[in-house]
Amino acid sequence: MIRYVVVLRRCDGVDRAAFLKAWLGEHLTLARALPGVRMVAFHPTVDDEDVHDGVGYLEFSSEADLRECLMTEEARRLREHTATFADPESAIRVVVDTTTGRSWAKTDA
Numbered sequence: 001m002i003r004y005v006v007v008l009r010r011c012d013g014v015d016r017a018a019f020l021k022a023w024l025g026e027h028l029t030l031a032r033a034l035p036g037v038r039m040v041a042f043h044p045t046v047d048d049e050d051v052h053d054g055v056g057y058l059e060f061s062s063e064a065d066l067r068e069c070l071m072t073e074e075a076r077r078l079r080e081h082t083a084t085f086a087d088p089e090s091a092i093r094v095v096v097d098t099t100t101g102r103s104w105a106k107t108d109a
């Protein structure tokens with residue numbers, strides 16, 4: 001199983017309530033519509049004074065499924081939507097192979 005993990009921070013001018021409304025509403029719906037995704041979970045950070053505002057998980061059966069998904073129109077729309085409430089430049093992305101424990105940073109999308 002491949003888990004794509006992203007840690008997001010809201011963009012300037014977006015308060016925490018607006019971030020959470022966008023992220024846990026329309027963005028969650030868009031993420032669940034991604035081709036090949038097996039599981040989606042989004043969690044706000046506990047402390048709203050933290051540098052980051054939320055952590056998201058997408059699970060795929062294989063690395064190939066993740067790579068194919070990231071090239072789709074659905075993934076493009078998800079990235080565009082992210083930019084409306086979160087700062088994509090500050091996002092932390094990590095891919096984890098849950099069967100082997102291998103992980104690597106994801107620097108693109």
